Amino acid sequence: MLTxxxxxxxxxxxxxxxxxxxxxxxxxxxxxxxxVVIPNLNRKSELIRAIQSVLNQTYKAxxxxxxxxxxxxxxxxxxxxxxxxGDLIKVFRNPVNKGLSYSRNxxxxxxxxxxxxxxxxxxxxxxxxxxxxxxxxxxxxxxxxVYCDTYLLVNNKRVIRDTIFxxxxxxxxxxxxxxxxxxxxxxxxxNSFLKIGYFDETLRHHEDFDFWLRAADKLKIGxxxxxxxxxxxxxEDRLSNEYKLKFERTRVFLEKWADKIVAxxxxxxxxxxxxxxxxxMAVETFNSALRFRKYQNLLGVFFNxxxxxxxxLRLLMSKLKIIQ
Numbered sequence: 001m002l003t004x005x006x007x008x009x010x011x012x013x014x015x016x017x018x019x020x021x022x023x024x025x026x027x028x029x030x031x032x033x034x035x036v037v038i039p040n041l042n043r044k045s046e047l048i049r050a051i052q053s054v055l056n057q058t059y060k061a062x063x064x065x066x067x068x069x070x071x072x073x074x075x076x077x078x079x080x081x082x083x084x085x086g087d088l089i090k091v092f093r094n095p096v097n098k099g100l101s102y103s104r105n106x107x108x109x110x111x112x113x114x115x116x117x118x119x120x121x122x123x124x125x126x127x128x129x130x131x132x133x134x135x136x137x138x139x140x141x142x143x144x145x146v147y148c149d150t151y152l153l154v155n156n157k158r159v160i161r162d163t164i165f166x167x168x169x170x171x172x173x174x175x176x177x178x179x180x181x182x183x184x185x186x187x188x189x190x191n192s193f194l195k196i197g198y199f200d201e202t203l204r205h206h207e208d209f210d211f212w213l214r215a216a217d218k219l220k221i222g223x224x225x226x227x228x229x230x231x232x233x234x235x236e237d238r239l240s241n242e243y244k245l246k247f248e249r250t251r252v253f254l255e256k257w258a259d260k261i262v263a264x265x266x267x268x269x270x271x272x273x274x275x276x277x278x279x280x281m282a283v284e285t286f287n288s289a290l291r292f293r294k295y296q297n298l299l300g301v302f303f304n305x306x307x308x309x310x311x312x313l314r315l316l317m318s319k320l321k322i323i324q
Contacts, residue, residue, distance in 0.1 A: 033061035033114055034130055034187070037107030039100055040121040041069045044078060046232070051084060053124035059131035064089045065107045070097035101199035101207045104183075108190070108198055116188050122232040123150075123184040129228035133187040136224050144192035144219035147185045150229040158230065165223045170216035174209075175265055177276050183208050185229045192219055203256070205249035213257065250281060 036054050040047050047066075054064055068075035068091060076091040092110065094103065108116055115137065117130060129148065136146050149165075151158040163181060166173050174180075196214040199207050215221065254274055261270040 034059065034063075034117055034134065035107070035111030035113030035115070035190075036062060036064045036117045036119055036130075037067065037104055037111065038064065038119045038121055039067045039069055039103035039107070040071065040075055041097065042071045042073075043121045044073075046122040047075070048079075048082060048084070050119055050121050050124050051079070051089065053127075054119065054130075055088075056127050057125070057130045058128050059134055062088065062130065063111070063113060065110055066091040067103040067107050068093040069099070069103045070094050099201065099204050099207075101201045101203060105198040105201065108193060111190060114190060116190055116193075118183040118186055120182070120184050120232075123182070124230050125184070126226075126228045126230070128226075130187075132224050132226060132228060136222055137187070137189070140222055142220050143189075143222045144195065145186060145188045145215060146222045146224065147181050147187075148224050148226055148228040150181050150185050150231045151227055152231050152233040154233050159233070160227075161231075163225075165225060167221050167223055170212070170221060171264070174213060174216060175261070175269060175273055177280075179280075180209075180212050181229075182231050183211075184231060195219060200256075203249070203253055205246055206253040210253060210256070246281065247278070250278065 038047070038050055038054075051064060051066075054062060066075055066079070066089065070093070075093065079085065079089065079091065090110070092106065094106070104118060115134065117133070119125065133146050133148065137143055149163045150161060152161055153159070161181070164178065166178065195218045196211075200210050203210055254277070258270060261273060265273075
């Protein structure tokens with residue numbers, strides 16, 4: 001598969017047959033060690049691809065927990081009709097759409113494993129993902145959480161993310177613009193949730209960033225630099241394409257953290273943190289709107305967030321590779 005550096009504009013691809021792991025159901029082992037939590041809302045072929053990547057893991061002591069977040073169809077019936085059934089795969093349905101945080105938390109509560117791994121339903125893993133992370137825990141028993149690198153899937157190509165890895169001073173790096181890998185790269189000791197709590201169900205955006213901020217000072221974090229996950233960067237149904245909701249929910253996230261960041265880092269640092277976050281979001285949303293030809297969104301984010309701010313414009317121009 002072609003690997004390339006990231007480009008600026010993308011076209012929505014069909015779900016590539018090349019990227020869909022071949023069906024090869026693994027034997028269920030009697031003892032569950034790692035619980036894989038997969039929230040899903042209305043995805044079908046992507047969900048099967050995600051599940052298949054778990055079944056293809058070299059590490060066998062697994063359980064798969066699907067949380068159907070109020071989809072328009074029964075995830076359980078759909079999976080059974082496609083041959084995905086048995087004790088290894090458990091499907092639970094939310095009566096109404098409750099969001100990612102609620103669905104992940106429900107999966108954590110139902111999990112029987114010693115470790116929790118999260119997998120978004122439009123992402124998928126490389127076969128050694130679980131094994132490598134379990135080995136990392138085994139070699140470093142003090143760790144609470146580990147993460148790995150991920151490909152970005154753009155135009156049916158695997159794009160190298162150029163991830164920077166940290167296992168110390170996490171708060172400081174988060175304050176200065178470090179963007180961690182997405183939740184599909186994480187594995188967490190189940191007992192470690194007692195130290196920081198579950199995902200914040202009041203947040204409908206940045207819930208993963210919120211989790212990292214709470215983990216920064218309380219969890220011992222490790223990483224493996226291998227690229228073991230695949231993140232569907234250009235998935236059209238991601239919330240990030242709904243720019244008005246995205247920025248409104250970002251305001252809620254910033255209000256939650258304002259007092260703590262000001263207390264720890266000062267008011268000027270909080271303003272810089274807020275401006276940097278909105279700056280990155282504005283450019284990403286502009287590119288997303290252009291990629292999916294949502295021109296009303298494109299004009300909205302430009303006139304609301306970009307036109308009067310030279311810093312935004314410089315960042316946008318650099319992203320678009322335009323010489324000023």
